Amino acid sequence: MTTDHERLRRAETAEVRSEIRAGRYRAHTAGLGLGFLQTNLAILPAAFALDFMRYCQRNPKPCPLVGVSDTGNPMMFTLGRDIDIRTDVPAYNIYREGRLDHSTPSIEDTWRADMVAFALGCSFTFERALIEAGIPVWHIDNDRTVPMFRSNIDTVPAGPFSGKMVVSMRGIAADRVADAIEISRRYPLAHGAPVHAGDPDAIGISDIARPDWGDPAPIGEGLVPVFWACGVTPQVAIETAAIPLCITHKPGHMLITDIPEDAEVPVLRPTS
Amino acid sequence: MTTDHERLRRAETAEVRSEIRAGRYRAHTAGLGLGFLQTNLAILPAAFALDFMRYCQRNPKPCPLVGVSDTGNPMMFTLGRDIDIRTDVPAYNIYREGRLDHSTPSIEDTWRADMVAFALGCSFTFERALIEAGIPVWHIDNDRTVPMFRSNIDTVPAGPFSGKMVVSMRGIAADRVADAIEISRRYPLAHGAPVHAGDPDAIGISDIARPDWGDPAPIGEGLVPVFWACGVTPQVAIETAAIPLCITHKPGHMLITDIPEDAEVPVLRPTS
Known part of the structure; x- marks a missing residue:
């Protein structure tokens, strides 16, 4: 800062x-x-x-x-x-x-x-809402960039724009995952509800410790990796x-x- | 039917x-x-x-x-x-x-x-939700077309498309207006929350008994006229x-x- x-x-x-x-x-x-x-x-x-x-x-x-x-x-x-x-x-x-x-x-x-x-x-919008609900966000508390990964989820193409969905990951306490889903779903203009919670491999992420963009974030004991659609997706589509x-x-x-x-x-x- | x-x-x-x-x-x-x-x-x-x-x-x-x-x-x-x-x-x-x-x-x-x-x-989507919440919709119960009015609310122009917003009216019991607002707001893909509740004159409607499209609907004792944005709006913009x-x-x-x-x-x- x-x-x-x-x-x-x-x-x-x-x-x-x-x-x-x-x-x-x-x-x-x-x-x-x-x-x-x-x-x-x-x-x-x-x-x-x-x-x-x-x-x-x-x-x-x-x-x-x-x-x-x-x-x-x-x-x-x-x-x-x-x-x-x-x-x-x-x-x-x-x-x-x-x-x-x-x-x-x-x-x-x-x-x-x-x-x-x-x-x-x-x-930013849903992260603030998570924090206000008492759900900590590691990369914010530690002044890092959120870890982002290229998933295996296809986007729906339009003209020359297509590609895999980029997702951002936040580790959420297992007993707050449902809250995190419900809270972020209220913000459809800020990516809405997560696209996946749990096993990274299920959406094509083989190594959670090595993000494609941003900084690695530890998944502490009792935390579940939760993945939201990420605004880097259109950037990748534009590059492609x-x-x-x-x-x-x-x-x-x-x-x-x-x-x-x-x-x-x-x-x-x-x-x- | x-x-x-x-x-x-x-x-x-x-x-x-x-x-x-x-x-x-x-x-x-x-x-x-x-x-x-x-x-x-x-x-x-x-x-x-x-x-x-x-x-x-x-x-x-x-x-x-x-x-x-x-x-x-x-x-x-x-x-x-x-x-x-x-x-x-x-x-x-x-x-x-x-x-x-x-x-x-x-x-x-x-x-x-x-x-x-x-x-x-x-x-259709939010009307069904209103009915399921016990809020009657007169034009449906009486097999008429919802009354629609040209309001004095400007739409935001884009290229050749512009004009006043067309609104549809449903009479809602005064003690259910807040519920109707909260319920319809859940459906942003079905016009969302009303744009106005109460005095028709406030949005440029001089005679609630004479809709510009659809059938007149009586505003019974204890009912408040509630106005939702209407899908005839883009049709008017296209005609204009x-x-x-x-x-x-x-x-x-x-x-x-x-x-x-x-x-x-x-x-x-x-x-x-």
Whole structure:
């Protein structure tokens, strides 16, 4: 946690975005804008947007669709006041032909008139709910990144987008697994209920100590490994599709919206 | 209720669709395929599909997106086994330049390689839940069509699609309004919680006895008029956009899917 992070922990969502836009905050967003949805980000040329949107609709657990920009309009007006998707995320990854080209704190130079931005829900929301219910989350308590694995679960394809589902793992006490399922299911815009609890091998994970992304997390005595659909899934689908240009957030560096976590629908009414 | 309807009340969803496809059943679908999602239908040329999908994403209460076909592929494979959207709905309305051209029991001749089919959730699901909770629904008990009104609530526009929200009204006993809100909120794919309860004038409805669509329903002593977002909203948006060709279901003649009403996500896994 940086001093900057401490300073912004109690700030309003608009103030956090304003600091990010001004270039004064470029670190991860965990713990910021508490109570409001944070999102993963994928920005693609319009030629691929309908297929990508279908991919999200067909795979709502890994890719919960929270907001979609107009083509060429960087203002995400359904997700908050004055959100400019070119500048209001702390760090972006630029992919060309499916490969990471570079990271950057602003995409003003890369944005084009044919771009469409997709905001997809992330796990911060249900993790907070688990913690509030007294279910500890090891990687948060130990300031690590959640362990993520490529599972053997197929996603439902759409156009060039397809692939296996990436899952994130949290070790949950056996007597709280049912609670964890019930609590996270309340947040369909944050991956919803787990896709699997128990034997990692059943979903094609041979070594739980060696995640494909993130840091290993120990499965302590009495804990059950519980697996949630993960927002890295669409990133892998985009890489596999090898489209000419795609922009994502840098992992952990999310878009902070003005949508309350418990909102029935993730849409800020234009008049409100 | 026709004899045909009685015969199909206990049939499996696949059998009902098979009867419809064969032309042996052409009436309304209320009460059929109990326990499974039924959907409204909008089929548009791909040139308008991304904007229409954005319109649905931005207005999830009137337009809850349940399924989207591949472009030119009439098989709605995420919603059930062997659903051919050209033949498996009992009656279709064909619109040209925003005007109703004709109704037809099959669109095999009208379907084109650039068509995209959208299935949108409908109110049958939450109405059944209300009735099971002991909350009577007058228009069902009296075999009428629910009264629908053009409200003064703006939808969030996307491309050529915009307009006021259409709402449906059910009179609910004052001491059950909170229950009705809580119950229907559990079904986000069936319009979710009401958008308004109480004074019709507050949402621009001047005469509750004269609905814009459907049949009038009396507001008995002790009942509160409760308004839900209605699936006629996208139909009005499509008419207003006056796109060259659009196909919808004929009201009441819905698509019966294989998705259980209480499914966490409306997607049939390809392998299941």
